[in-house]
Amino acid sequence: MGTYINSFAILAIGALLYAINRRRKPSLPLPPGPKGLPLVGNLFQVPSEFEWIKYHEWSTELKTGILHLQMAGTHIIVLDNYEVAMDLLESRSSIYSGRPRLVMMIELMGWGFNFGFVDYGDFWRKHRRLAHQSLQATAIKQYRPHLALATRKLLKHLLDDRDDGKLIPHLRQLTAETILSVAYGIQVQEENDPYVELAEAANQGAIIATVPGRFLVEAIPILKYVPAWFPGASFKRKAREWYKLTRMMVEVPYADAKKRIESGNSAVSVLLTNLQKIEAGVKDDAFTEDVLRNTVGALYAAGSDTTVSAMVTCILGLLEHPEILKRAQEQIDAVVKPGHLPDLDDEPSLPYVTAIAKEALRWRDVLPLGVPHALSADDEYKGYRLPAGAIILANGWAMLHDESIYANPFEFNPDRFIDPETGKIDYSRARDPEHACFGFGRRICPGRFMAFESLWLGIASLIATFNIEKPKEKVTLSSVCSMGTYIDFLAILATGALLYTINRRRKASLPLPPGPKGLPLVGNLFQIPAELQWMKYHEWSTELNTDILHLQATRKLLKRLLDDREDGNLIPHLRQLTAETILSVAYGMQIQEENDPYIKLSEDGNRGSIIAAVPGRFFVEFIPILKYVPAWFPGASFKRKAREWYKMTRAMVEVPYADAKGRIVGIIYFSPLASGVSSTYIAFSQQSGDSTVSILRTNLQKIEAGEQDDALTEDVLRNTLAVLYAGGSDTSVSTMTSCVLALLEHPEILKKAQMQIDSVVKPGHLPDLDDEPSLPYITAIVKEALRWRDVAPFGVPHALSTEDEYNGYRLPAGAIIIANQWAMLHDENVYADPFEFNPDRFINPETGKIDYSRARDPAHACFGFGRRICPGRFIAFESMWLTIASLIATFDIEKAKEKVTLPSGEEVERTVELTHEYEAALVVMAKPFRCVFKPRSEAKAELVRASALQDQDSLH
Structure with a gap:
C-alpha cells in the first residue's frame, strides 16, 4: 500500500497547492452580459434576426465594449467597440485567429480545402500566404482588364434591359465573371454557364450545412462515424452527395483552366501566374499545385454576394439621394475625357466616387457580425477572463454606426469622408470602414483589394453612364417576409413521414399527384425555399399544368x-x-x-x-x-x-x-x-x-x-x-394595416369611399354595421384588403386521417395538406391584375353593388376550409369592416413628411415613401410604417371626441 499512500499524498499536496494558489489569485470575472437561464444561458434571449442590434443594445445598457454570452455551455464574446476589436483581433491575432469546428461542412462534405473556414494552423498559413501574395494591392493590378471587361458587359446588359428592373441578376453575372476570369482566366457564358451553376449547386449544400441545428452531428460529432446505411443517418448520405459536388468544384475548373494554359490559350490569372512560379522553382512551401488548386477553388466558391450586396446598397442610397448622384456625375464629367468610361487609374482624381463606395460599405454592412473567430488559449483583457474555445464575434454593425465616429450614422452621406476645403478623402473626419467591413487580424479578407476595386469600378461606371431613377409603376408584393420557422416545421414533418414509410411495404396503387422531381430519400426537402414558399408551390403547380x-x-x-x-x-x-x-x-x-x-x-x-x-x-x-x-x-x-x-x-x-x-x-x-x-x-x-x-x-x-x-x-x-x-388579434391587425397601406398608395380610392359614406351616413353620426348593406364600396375595400395581402398564405396545415383518392391520384393517410391560399387569391383567371389593390373588381358597374360573379369572394381562401374554417370569421370581418369604415369616414390618411438637410445646408420637407416590407411566421404582418391621420374637418374631430365619451349603458 506504500505506493498507493505516496500517490495519495502527492495528489493531496498538489490539490492543497492549487487551492492556495487560487486563493492568492482569485479567478477573474467574465465580461459583463445579460443574465441568462440555468444550463441554457442566453440561448433563448438572442433573436433569430438582426442579432447585432440586440448585442449593441446590451453593450450600451451594460456600458461595455466587450460582451459575454453563454449559450448551452458555449462562450460567446461580442466585441462591440472598434478599439477592443483592434486590441484583441489585431494585436493578439496569434490566439484569436481560430475558427469554430464545422463537422458537417469541413469533415464530411470536403470543404476543408477552403482556408477561410479551417482552423488556424500550418494548413491555413500556407494557403493564406499564397492568397495574400496573389491578391495584394500591387499584384491585382494585372487583373484590372478582367474587371473592366466584366463591368463593360454589365453596362451593356443594363442598356439593353434598362426597363426590366433585373438589376441583381446582372450584378451577379458581373461578379461571377470577375471571379472566374481572375482566378482561372475563364470567360463565362452569358446564360446558363456550367461553372456558375456548379458553384451554385456546391454552395447550396454548404448553405444548408451551416444552418445552426440543421444536423445533429454538429452537436454530437461522434455521429460522423455512423455508417451511411444506418437508420437515421441520412445526413451521411447527403454529405456524400455534396462531397462529390465539392470536389467537382475544386477539380473541374482547375483541370480545364490548366489545359487551356498548357495549350497557350489562356488569359492572365491567379492560376497562370502561380503555375509559372511553381515551374520556375520558387522556394516556398505555399507554392505547390495542391495549395494552388485549393486557393483558387476557395476564390471560386466564395461567390459574389458581398460585392452584389454593397452595389445594391449603393444604388438604394443614390435612389434616395439624387443630389449625390448628380454631384458624382459632375465630378466624373470634369475628370474623365469625353468618349471614355472611368477606369481604376482615375480613382485618385474621383474622391467623391470613392467616398460613395466607402459609404455604401459602411451604411449597410454586408456582414454585420463578420465570420466568427475562435480563441485558442485563455486570455485576460481589462480585468476580464476570456476562456479558451470561446467564439469571438466582431460587431461590425455597431462599429460602423457609432455616432461618436459617424455623425447621423443611419444617413447615407459620402461627404463624411470628404475634407470640405480640399475635396479629398480625409479619414480623420470619419474612420475608414475597411476593417469593420473586411475583418480583422490574420483573418482579414485577402481579396479585399480586388473586391473594392470591382465595387468602385462598377459604381463609377454606372454613375458615369446612367441616370438612376425610381420606377413609376405601383409597388406589388415583393415583401420581405420570412417563413423560416414554417419551412423547418415542414422539414420535421417530412422527416417523420420518411422514417415512418421507409420500412413500409410498397404496394401497387394509384400514382401520387404530380410534383417537382426530388432527390433520393430527402425528396423535395431542399427544393422548398426558406421564404415565400407559397409562390414556389404556385410556380410548380403552374409548370405542371356583436x-x-x-x-x-x-x-x-x-x-x-x-x-x-x-x-x-x-x-x-x-x-x-x-x-x-x-x-x-x-x-x-x-x-x-x-x-x-x-x-x-x-x-x-x-x-x-x-x-x-x-x-x-x-x-x-x-x-x-x-x-x-x-x-x-x-x-x-x-x-x-x-x-x-x-x-x-x-x-x-x-x-x-x-x-x-x-x-x-x-x-x-x-x-x-x-x-x-x-x-x-x-x-x-x-x-x-x-x-x-x-x-x-x-x-x-x-x-x-x-x-x-x-x-x-x-x-x-x-x-x-x-x-x-x-x-390575440394579429390576423385582424395585419388586414387593417394592409388596407391603410393601400389607401396611402391610392388616395383616389379613399376619396371615393368617403363620398359614399357622406351620401349614406347622417351628418353627426359615425357609420355602424347597420349601414353595411348601403356601403358596398367599403365592403369591397375590406374584401380586397383580405385578398391583396393574404394574412396566412398557407393557413394552418390539415392532416389526412385515411387514405383517399381524387381525380385518379392516391392521397396517402398521414399526409400534411396545405391549402396555398396565396395562389388562390392571386389567380389571374379569377382576379385580373391580382397584385393591384382594386376594390372595384367586386363591384357591378351598373348596379354599384357587390357582385361575386365578377371576382370570387375571398372569404374561404382567407378563413380556411371545411370543418377547420375559422369560427370567429364573422366577428373578425365585422370588426375590420367597422374599423375601416370609421377611419375612412373621419380621417384623411396621408404619407408622413420629414425634414432633411441638403448638402447645401438648405432644409426641405419630403414625403416618406412606403417600403411595403412584411415579416411573418404563419401570419404575414407589415413592418411598422409612418403615416398621418388628419381629421377631415373640425366637425369630424368633435364627432370623434363625443362618440368616445358616450355612455356604456347600452352594453348591459
Whole structure:
C-alpha cells in the first residue's frame, strides 16, 4: 500500500497547492452580459434576426465594449467597440485567429480545402500566404482588364434591359465573371454557364450545412462515424452527395483552366501566374499545385454576394439621394475625357466616387457580425477572463454606426469622408470602414483589394453612364417576409413521414399527384425555399399544368388616433382595438388604456408557446419518451421551463374566467392559481357586480337554464374562451394595416369611399354595421384588403386521417395538406391584375353593388376550409369592416413628411415613401410604417371626441 499512500499524498499536496494558489489569485470575472437561464444561458434571449442590434443594445445598457454570452455551455464574446476589436483581433491575432469546428461542412462534405473556414494552423498559413501574395494591392493590378471587361458587359446588359428592373441578376453575372476570369482566366457564358451553376449547386449544400441545428452531428460529432446505411443517418448520405459536388468544384475548373494554359490559350490569372512560379522553382512551401488548386477553388466558391450586396446598397442610397448622384456625375464629367468610361487609374482624381463606395460599405454592412473567430488559449483583457474555445464575434454593425465616429450614422452621406476645403478623402473626419467591413487580424479578407476595386469600378461606371431613377409603376408584393420557422416545421414533418414509410411495404396503387422531381430519400426537402414558399408551390403547380362591442372599441381607436395623429404609430393602436374587442366579446371586460393586466397575462402565457413551437428547439419533440425524465435530471431544463410555462398557461385560462364569472354572479371569485401568479393579474378581481353582454354570460345563462348539449359545460366554455383570449388579434391587425397601406398608395380610392359614406351616413353620426348593406364600396375595400395581402398564405396545415383518392391520384393517410391560399387569391383567371389593390373588381358597374360573379369572394381562401374554417370569421370581418369604415369616414390618411438637410445646408420637407416590407411566421404582418391621420374637418374631430365619451349603458 506504500505506493498507493505516496500517490495519495502527492495528489493531496498538489490539490492543497492549487487551492492556495487560487486563493492568492482569485479567478477573474467574465465580461459583463445579460443574465441568462440555468444550463441554457442566453440561448433563448438572442433573436433569430438582426442579432447585432440586440448585442449593441446590451453593450450600451451594460456600458461595455466587450460582451459575454453563454449559450448551452458555449462562450460567446461580442466585441462591440472598434478599439477592443483592434486590441484583441489585431494585436493578439496569434490566439484569436481560430475558427469554430464545422463537422458537417469541413469533415464530411470536403470543404476543408477552403482556408477561410479551417482552423488556424500550418494548413491555413500556407494557403493564406499564397492568397495574400496573389491578391495584394500591387499584384491585382494585372487583373484590372478582367474587371473592366466584366463591368463593360454589365453596362451593356443594363442598356439593353434598362426597363426590366433585373438589376441583381446582372450584378451577379458581373461578379461571377470577375471571379472566374481572375482566378482561372475563364470567360463565362452569358446564360446558363456550367461553372456558375456548379458553384451554385456546391454552395447550396454548404448553405444548408451551416444552418445552426440543421444536423445533429454538429452537436454530437461522434455521429460522423455512423455508417451511411444506418437508420437515421441520412445526413451521411447527403454529405456524400455534396462531397462529390465539392470536389467537382475544386477539380473541374482547375483541370480545364490548366489545359487551356498548357495549350497557350489562356488569359492572365491567379492560376497562370502561380503555375509559372511553381515551374520556375520558387522556394516556398505555399507554392505547390495542391495549395494552388485549393486557393483558387476557395476564390471560386466564395461567390459574389458581398460585392452584389454593397452595389445594391449603393444604388438604394443614390435612389434616395439624387443630389449625390448628380454631384458624382459632375465630378466624373470634369475628370474623365469625353468618349471614355472611368477606369481604376482615375480613382485618385474621383474622391467623391470613392467616398460613395466607402459609404455604401459602411451604411449597410454586408456582414454585420463578420465570420466568427475562435480563441485558442485563455486570455485576460481589462480585468476580464476570456476562456479558451470561446467564439469571438466582431460587431461590425455597431462599429460602423457609432455616432461618436459617424455623425447621423443611419444617413447615407459620402461627404463624411470628404475634407470640405480640399475635396479629398480625409479619414480623420470619419474612420475608414475597411476593417469593420473586411475583418480583422490574420483573418482579414485577402481579396479585399480586388473586391473594392470591382465595387468602385462598377459604381463609377454606372454613375458615369446612367441616370438612376425610381420606377413609376405601383409597388406589388415583393415583401420581405420570412417563413423560416414554417419551412423547418415542414422539414420535421417530412422527416417523420420518411422514417415512418421507409420500412413500409410498397404496394401497387394509384400514382401520387404530380410534383417537382426530388432527390433520393430527402425528396423535395431542399427544393422548398426558406421564404415565400407559397409562390414556389404556385410556380410548380403552374409548370405542371356583436355590434355594440365593436362600436365601443372602434370609437376609442378613433379618439387615440385623433390625439396622436402625427405620430404615425398605427399598429399599437390597432392591437389595442382588437385586444379590447376580444376581451369584451369573450368575457365582457373593459380593458385599461395602458398596461392592462389581462393583455400582459395573455402575452406572458403565449411567450412560452412561441418558444416551444420553434421546430428543433426541444429534443423531446423528436424523442417523446424524454417527457418522463425527472426535472432534476441533468439536461432536463426543458422540464423545469415547461413547469413555469404551465403555470402561466393555466393562469391565462383560469384568471379572466374566474374574474368575469364573479362579475356576472355578483361575488368576488378567486382562482386557486391567481394568488400564485401575480397580484397584478387579480387587480380586477377585487370588483364585483354586473357584467356586459359576452360569450361567457350568454352561455352561462344557457348552462343554468339546463339546455341539453354536451358542449354546454363550464369546462368546454372555459377552454373555448381561453382560445379566443390567447389567439390575440394579429390576423385582424395585419388586414387593417394592409388596407391603410393601400389607401396611402391610392388616395383616389379613399376619396371615393368617403363620398359614399357622406351620401349614406347622417351628418353627426359615425357609420355602424347597420349601414353595411348601403356601403358596398367599403365592403369591397375590406374584401380586397383580405385578398391583396393574404394574412396566412398557407393557413394552418390539415392532416389526412385515411387514405383517399381524387381525380385518379392516391392521397396517402398521414399526409400534411396545405391549402396555398396565396395562389388562390392571386389567380389571374379569377382576379385580373391580382397584385393591384382594386376594390372595384367586386363591384357591378351598373348596379354599384357587390357582385361575386365578377371576382370570387375571398372569404374561404382567407378563413380556411371545411370543418377547420375559422369560427370567429364573422366577428373578425365585422370588426375590420367597422374599423375601416370609421377611419375612412373621419380621417384623411396621408404619407408622413420629414425634414432633411441638403448638402447645401438648405432644409426641405419630403414625403416618406412606403417600403411595403412584411415579416411573418404563419401570419404575414407589415413592418411598422409612418403615416398621418388628419381629421377631415373640425366637425369630424368633435364627432370623434363625443362618440368616445358616450355612455356604456347600452352594453348591459
